[in-house]
Each structure stands twice: as structure tokens, then as C-alpha cells.
Amino acid sequence: MQGKYRWPDGVRCVVTLTVDFDGPSHETGRQLAPLGVNSHGRYAGRRGVYRYLDLFEKHGIPSTFYVPGYDAECYPQVVKDIHNRGFEVGAHGYLHESWDVGADEEMLLRKSHKILTDLLGSPPLGWRSPSGRKSGRTVQVLKDLGYIYDSSDKDYDLPYVVRVDGKPVEGMMELPSSAFSLDDFPFYKYSMTPPSEVLAHWQQEFDTLYNENGYFMLMVHPRSGWGSGTPARARIMEDMIRYIKGHAGVRFFNVGGLARWCLDNRQYFD
Secondary structure (H helix, E strand, O other), X not given: OOOOOOOOOOOOEEEEEEEEOOOOHHHHOOOOOOXXXXXXXXXXXXXXXXXXXXXXXXXXXXXXXXXXXXXXXXXXXXXXHHHHOOOEEEEOOOOOOOOOOHHHHHHHXXXXXXXXXXXXXXOOOEEOOOOOOOOHHHHHHHHHHOOOEEOOOOOOOOXXXXXXXXXXXXXXXXXXXXOOOOEOHHHHHHHOOOHHHHHHHHXXXXXXXXXXXXXXXXXXXXXXXXXXXXXXXXXXXXXHHHHHHOOOOEEEOOHHHHHHHXXXXXXXXX
């Protein structure tokens, strides 16, 4: 497959910049009151998301925001503003579940889907697991709800047709994401890496992927604390955008738009 993929004519590298809302759902789901030392997620709804909306609009960048259902209930106008300003809203669990949801999985998927659909007037078409947990049953429920892509797996460098038990799921793509090297969380949560060093790392990752297969997906969280919602950390996203734009043949997509293109050209992504 490595030699089979292709991108739109004239495009050498596709880029998706994604934002995981991760507001107070993250703490509430862990039975922590989102106050005081545990109030980082509230920053996303009050300031961080708008900082990224303004940044992407300034640079003309399409983007996807993955929103937990609980955060949509807490900040309905913020989520409406994401949608009304032309950005994609994807589903991201209900309480940012980081535990085995077991028999509740289908209920939670459908609950979050309904919250976002009712709020925005149109259904989300993409989902990202809030914790990375996923099963064959997950895919079947998402397919039943009309989703055309998932962005949870970490097992390849390119998009591919989703498979369950080795069988392709028609009309559904996997857009892999890296929760390690191309995510702000590990740098700010565990190593407390300075923003300048995070930027340098992301630039190195981009250079390598640009020259290898041209698929680059970055994810950030607009929280304070371990997120990238605060000014200095958000600024490196702007620096990253400028860096990417300095390369020939780059095209920015939201994830849904890229998924649609891949489905229309699925012979290159089997």
C-alpha cells in the first residue's frame, strides 16, 4: 500500500490540524469537581476554543474540533460558534471516558451523537475516541449512525478503509492520529517541555512526513494546564502553520473533507 496511495493533483502533503475540546468533561468523568486546581478544562470553553477559532480564521485553515457531549451541554454556544464559523465538529465521547465503558458503549455513542446533532442541526460525520479505546462494536454503531470516518487508531502512517474482523466497512475511513509525537498532551502533561522545543519537534515530524508520504495530522487541546489554549502555547500553532505554509504542495483539510476525498478515491487506500 505504501506505493499505492495518492493525493489530489498538485498536492504533495495533506495537513489536518485538529482540536480536542476536552473541557470540564475530562475532570467530571473522573469524579473531580472542575474547580480550583481541577479547572483547566473550563479554560477551553471560556477562552481556548475561541483563540483557535480566531487563529484558524486568520490563516484560512479548515479544522476539526472534537467535542465531548458533556462539554457541548456545558458550552452550547461555543459549540454552535465552532459550527457557525465554518469548522467541522466531530464527536469525542460523552464524559471523555477513560475507562472501559463495556455495555454502556452504544448508549454513550448515541447520547453524544444526539446532543451534537440536536445542537447543530446536522449530525457529526467523524469520531475520535476520547481515550483510544475502541472495538469492532464501536465501528458498527458509528456506521449505523452515519459516520464516514474514525480518527482514533495509531497503527499506520496513512488513511485506510476501516476493517472489522478483516472485512472492509464500506463507506468508512480510518484517519490515524498520533497521541504521542503529534499531540501536545504528553509534552505538557508529563515532561513539561517548553513550547519552543515542542515546536521544533513538530517541525521535525512534519519534515519527515512531508518527504515520506505526505500525511500530517496534528492534535492539540485548548485547555490550560497540560493543554495548548494559553497564549504562548497557542502561538506555536501559529508558528507551525507558517512553517507548513512555507512548503510547496501543501493543502489543509478538515478531517471530514479528507475522509470524503479518500472515500471517493478508495482504490488508493484499501
